[in-house]
Amino acid sequence: MEPTIPQTHYLNSPKGLKSWLFTLDHKRIGIMYFAAIMFFFFFAGLLAIILRTELLNPGRDLMDAEAYNRFFTLHGAIMIFLFIIPSIPAALGNFLLPLMIGAKDVAFPRLNLASWYVFVGGAIFGIYSLISGGADTGWTFYTPYSTSTTSSVSSMLLAAFILGFSSIFTGLNFIVTIHKLRAPGQTWFKLPLMVWALYATALIQVLATPVLAITLVLLLLERTMGIGIFDPAMGGDPVLYQHFFWFYSHPAVYIMILPGMGIISELISHMSHRKIFGYNAIAYSSFGIALVSFLVWGHHMFTSGQSELAAVIFSFLTFFVGIPSGVKVFNWVMTLYKGSISLATPMLYALSFLVLFTIGGLTGIFLGALSVDIHVHDTYFVVAHFHYVMMGGTVMALLGGIHFWWPKMFGKRYNEFWAATSAIIIFIGFNMTFFTQFILGAQGMPRRYYTYIDQYQSLHVFSTYGAWVLGLGFLIMAIYFIHSLIKGKPAGNNPWGAIGFEWETASPPPTENFVTQPVVTHGPYDYDKVLIPREMPTRSEKVAR
Amino acid sequence: MADHAKTHAPLDEHVAHHFTDAEQQRESSKLGMWVFLLTEVLFFGGLFCAYAIYRSWYPEMFHAAHKALDVKLGFINTLVLISSSVTMALAIRSMQLGNKRQTMYHLFATLIFAATFLVIKYFEYSHKFHLGQLPGKYYTYTGIEGSNPHVFFSIYFVMTGLHGLHVIGGMIAIIIMLVKTSRDRFNALYYNPIEVTGLYWHLVDLIWIFLFPLLYLVS
Amino acid sequence: MTNQTSHAHHHITPLKIYLGIGGTLLVFTVITVLVAGFDFGPANILIALLIAGFKATLVAFFFMHLWYDNKLFFVIFASSLAFLAIFIGLTMYDTERRAELDPIKEHPIEAQAAMYKNRPAVTGGAAASHGEATAAPVDTNAAPGH
Amino acid sequence: MDTTGTLFLPPANSTLASEVDPLWGFLFWSSTIMFAIVMAMIAFFVIKYRRRGQDTLTTGNAHNAPLEIAWTVIPTILVMIIFIWGFKSYIKFYVAPKDAxxxxxxxxxxxxxxxxxxxxxxxxxxxxxxxxxxxxxxxxxxxxxxxxxxxxxxxxxxxxxxxxxxxxxxxxxxxxxxxxxxxxxxxxxxxxxxxxxxxxxxxxxxxxxxxGMGEGLSLEEFGAQLYKSRACNTCHTLDGKKLVGPTFKGLFGREEAMTDGTRLVADENYLRESMLDPKAHIVNGYDPVMPTYQGILKDRQIDALIAFIKAQQ
Structure with missing residues (x-):
């Protein structure tokens, strides 16, 4: 029987703008975050395409050096503070966490709304900084350049400071929710791995972000009062600033990747209708990554004038943070063994995550080795590495997650053909853009260069073409998602035949999430015991039939 | 494991709709506050790290500069804050016993101690402003030898200033608790907000317990 | 880490304990001031931290009920201190050992910040007001750097 | 700089390079092999276990202790080798030979x-x-x-x-x-x-x-040499164009308005003072960014530069 969209659900009841502005419903806050992060993603993505177009030829193409410096700072700062850190925890996480643990809402709904308005406040400061000329210091704000430049760095620092609190509020909310509001019978090892990943991410958000807050306060005071902690002209030490900054920023890269890993654990298992391989290993490795990520920040500073003995310690510890990620990749690959793999779009993104994240992870080992890092630090090799891990990792996982839970969030289906096509275009465009940058970096092309010596030109041209292809892929995605919102066909409660509390309620779910309190009857991935009929034939079946 | 299996206690008006009972709500609010205190410890931790590094880089300057701080005032401030911690703890205890008047008395005493602390801080600050012992480039005092004495005062003002802001934040929270207690919003079974404010206040005192010896007693 | 689910167990600490702990804290405040009078060399800061740490544990265990409450809260408090120790420890591992291999990296090139250039050298703290120990009179032409 | 090095690296032209390139090669090939194995497994599983027709219950085996231990221990050993190798070559980086x-x-x-x-x-x-x-x-x-x-x-x-x-x-x-x-x-x-x-x-x-101190050259020629070797040309031009600093063309003897309102003639003393204490008097419309050459330029070099500037009419 053809699935239908229920009469009332969280999107249309209660009605009116005020009900959205003062909502305490975690699903609505999740949707508002989702709209904001997608806006900032497309905006910063556009900046990236402009930057790449500027780099077509050495010298001036579209803008001069100062404008270029402001553009890449904006691209970095918006992508990190306004998109990738809040994206999975605040958008998908807010929507899914209470549903996945059978709760009515997060532990502190008012704090959740406060985190949204703090996010909006921070974004306003960021946009003010953009309008008033933008900062030209790079997203790292290294002193003494950041304390001596006249560009509007202070408003960007204030934006990052405020956004930090939005991240802390979300993290705090999730820790208490997961500890206190789990469904009856749902022990820690019966939780979906997405919840484990969100828990580990929340731990990092809560432990690392305060140090960023104090760093930005000290940097603001350095710029205004010259307090002499970070500015060498006033007796301070720039390397100390780098320690303060990277103590937050390395765990921050795990705030970005861990929720992505949580989504991939869900996608690989649910799309192949097979029990996840090594549930405990994946859960413990999420937790392990969260702890070890606080010991390794010094590998960003091997050539910064840091003491050589500290560099050796940081390099040694860095190799231990790579092992849990490797274990996870092997577990995901083994989950495919003897599964019933559907190649719908979420699975396409999960597989491209496996490919790109593995490359990103392996190049991380290059950067961890001391002597090799001296050659490739602050070159395009590093740019390629973190794009492979952040875009190839977190963004692919986010896109897979959006496609997987889209029917649950909006109750409608998207166009499968165009979704698969854009996924393939994005995969090709991504590799064109960033694999060439590994080569550029190995040959010594430095980062943040407005112009470059002629011998790098051919690789830059190829990388820019890749960026355009990437842009095309995302354009197609925007089109079919908007089409799906307006004219999408109803998707029904469980289009993928997946196991999970969120699939046991309507799509889109009612405001109180569940009509009857769900109770745990089997494990989160028991595809060897439970067979759930699917209401949406995936493309591979249409082909097979 | 949340405790749904229990018979549903009559949902009194204090329990929010998404909690199953008062106990779960109380534990959640305390867990939330403890996680917030974790962020506060790390927020101040950054300053303690800066203090430790600059003290090991400029030991004689720190020794000379700490003489500019008035140990007597610092000592009185420590006594004031510890007594405010005691009265805060007693306030929670008296609300646990359901004694509204005594709770308000203790909360008010805590407020007075906090205000005294800030007044003493005001005298110390104005004394330093007058002498020119100011942070960073505003430092004009010439009575301290050793290199970069302004760094000590930068760290001093940022640490005690931030701590002062947290004291003010605590006072606002206590005033809200006072108003709510006077309106009978709490009873012997529901006193989470006071308990949570108490936790925050004790941490503010705990941070000062470390600030006092590190800044005032550099021998 | 299953939390205790005992129903409505609100531990009420007896008055005697609160006042006792408060008294001990005051006493130790006096002790820490007295101890600061003597010079134990490098051990000074250790003693000061030990006393402050002891006072802090008293406040945390009895005023903040860590002694009676769900052990999860103690884990949270302890982990905050642990991660702070990691931060300070590894950062100082760098800042303290920069000159191990090349003594020239020990000190900044100019010891004094630029703003002290056109300042009168250190004068005696004659203008010190009450309660502030006057800085030892220093012969004015001593180079301000150490 | 040509790119005929090996495995994407530029050519190795220093003794240290021969320390780094072998480790880079080892990392490159071990990563490529590891990547190839993982990709082959994924491709094989996706093709072999593609969903065909109706759903069926799939296998429940989700643990294989020896396999899991293997893929934890082997990478750990591999990365330890890489760490030790990286550390050994790093030591050569940070201690310069005595006679350098x-x-x-x-x-x-x-x-x-x-x-x-x-x-x-x-x-x-x-x-x-x-x-x-x-x-x-x-x-x-x-x-x-x-x-x-x-x-x-x-x-x-x-x-x-x-x-x-x-x-x-x-x-x-x-x-x-x-x-x-x-x-x-x-x-x-x-x-x-x-x-x-x-x-x-x-x-x-x-x-x-x-x-040398320009023994064979006249003061003016030695000044011209210093004008380039001391990078005066990056801020002061000879053709009258304003850069970061005022141009030297026709500067000598001209009266300039200073930012502090006084008017000074650009004579030998002013030029000497501008080299040793540049921030003392700044010509109106310029930023005080010139670094001091106190203790860097010797007297004969200062005289040479002044002679050179004097010749720029």
């Missing part, structure tokens, strides 16, 4: 300047002998910079108010590109230079020629 030729490097907004023992100096390009270790003692005048020579595989940040060191021993004569790799503002991508590696004899001649 020590050159002072100064990075400032947007050009490198080099001071050799014996007083010779040069800007943007550093001339070094082949086959002899060279130790660089580096510091910055304003913000962070980073001295990077891809062909020598060396990179070290240059900090204001603190010395950092790097060393290399060039193995082949030629010119090798210098980059700045720590973001330092508008001219970050133009802060380039060349390491000119020359034979032992040419180096001695060059050193002699450029560190």
């Amino acid at each position: 030729l020590e050159i002072n490097v100064t990075g400032q907004k947007w050009f490198w300047s080099f001071d050799y023992p014996g007083g010779a100096n040069s800007v943007s390009d550093i001339t070094v002998p082949v086959g002899k270790p060279v130790k660089l003692l580096m510091s910055s005048k304003d913000v962070l910079h980073s001295f990077y020579v891809p062909n020598f595989r060396i990179k070290m940040d240059v900090l204001p108010n603190r010395y950092t060191t790097a060393w290399f021993e060039a193995t082949a004569v030629g010119d090798y590109q210098i980059f700045c790799t720590e973001y330092c503002g508008k001219g970050h991508s133009e802060m380039l230079g060349k390491v000119k590696v020359v034979g032992e004899r040419e180096f001695a001649e060059w050193l002699e020629k450029s560190s």
